[in-house]
Amino acid sequence: MSNLIDWFANRRKSVPQTPKQQEREIADGLWTKCPMCGVLAYTKDLQANQMVCLECDHHLRVHSDERIRQLIDGKTWQPLKENLLPTDPLKFSDRKAYRDRLADYQNKTGMTDAVQVGSGHLDGLPVALGVMDFRFMGGSMGSVVGEKLSCLIEHATQEKIALIIVCASGGARMQEGMFSLMQMAKISGALHRHREAKLLYIPILTHPTTGGVTASFAMLGDIILAEPKATIGFAGRRVIEQTLREKLPEGFQTSEYLLEHGFVDAIVPRTQLKKTLAQLISLHQPFSPINSQEEEPQTTIDNEEEVINNNN
Numbered sequence: 001m002s003n004l005i006d007w008f009a010n011r012r013k014s015v016p017q018t019p020k021q022q023e024r025e026i027a028d029g030l031w032t033k034c035p036m037c038g039v040l041a042y043t044k045d046l047q048a049n050q051m052v053c054l055e056c057d058h059h060l061r062v063h064s065d066e067r068i069r070q071l072i073d074g075k076t077w078q079p080l081k082e083n084l085l086p087t088d089p090l091k092f093s094d095r096k097a098y099r100d101r102l103a104d105y106q107n108k109t110g111m112t113d114a115v116q117v118g119s120g121h122l123d124g125l126p127v128a129l130g131v132m133d134f135r136f137m138g139g140s141m142g143s144v145v146g147e148k149l150s151c152l153i154e155h156a157t158q159e160k161i162a163l164i165i166v167c168a169s170g171g172a173r174m175q176e177g178m179f180s181l182m183q184m185a186k187i188s189g190a191l192h193r194h195r196e197a198k199l200l201y202i203p204i205l206t207h208p209t210t211g212g213v214t215a216s217f218a219m220l221g222d223i224i225l226a227e228p229k230a231t232i233g234f235a236g237r238r239v240i241e242q243t244l245r246e247k248l249p250e251g252f253q254t255s256e257y258l259l260e261h262g263f264v265d266a267i268v269p270r271t272q273l274k275k276t277l278a279q280l281i282s283l284h285q286p287f288s289p290i291n292s293q294e295e296e297p298q299t300t301i302d303n304e305e306e307v308i309n310n311n312n
């Protein structure tokens with residue numbers, strides 16, 4: 001098998017492709033070009049490595065379906081509130097009517113709004129999981145995103161299970177004005193009740209996590225994880241520089257900078273994410289598996305006694 005893979009790899013190197021051929025294959029989705037190092041990778045190889053570049057470790061963007069596949073054990077995913085649809089309370093229109101914009105994104109992504117929520121098993125452990133999808137209007141948080149996440153958190157509180165939210169967002173959704181800003185308080189309130197029930201919440205900050213999402217649930221975790229080199233911040237660099245009239249340090253809105261300054265607890269490469277989450281959640285289980293294991297030596301002793309008795 002590995003010989004066959006080598007053969008393909010060598011063949012790939014030896015046959016120079018014309019730029020036109022390359023473009024066509026990229027368009028077909030057969031190959032993906034790393035936006036960081038520019039190396040072309042066979043999309044299937046890249047997917048097998050969880051969309052992390054095999055050359056430079058750059059974490060390419062992952063949409064919500066793929067993320068759920070990466071984290072949740074096969075056939076255990078149960079979506080929640082799938083039929084919740086966004087409305088247009090302000091009858092908002094910029095270059096395009098908000099209603100039309102929503103319809104476009106729904107057609108393009110097959111999603112109703114910018115988040116998927118549900119429950120399932122992560123390495124056999126029950127979890128509630130929310131995954132934001134940057135493809136849908138930049139993962140912006142409107143009423144539907146807020147309502148779905150609040151329902152998810154309430155579900156986690158009720159079922160007494162750990163909560164994970166994968167964040168990827170440009171912030172609050174301008175087209176819903178005040179309604180989208182109110183979601184920050186609503187989600188934070190639901191998280192407070194989850195916390196009062198002494199349950200674990202882990203947000204995962206991926207590229208980019210900004211605006212109202214950073215200002216609410218992204219930063220309210222018990223343990224805050226981030227993917228390498230993700231942009232994490234509230235306002236954009238230019239806005240802050242103009243307000244403070246100060247030059248900001250290089251790379252100040254990255255996972256690495258935030259880890260150094262105590263806003264993030266750990267940077268976890270995507271290929272290690274599921275394993276790390278499973279370890280953290282099992283450490284925080286109210287009924288540790290250690291308790292059930294304690295009974296096992298007892299049974300062996302009983303058996304030994306039985307053996308001794310039988311021998312007698």
Ligand SMILES: [Zn+2]
Pocket residue numbers: 034035036037038039053054055056057058
């Ligand atoms: Zn790369």
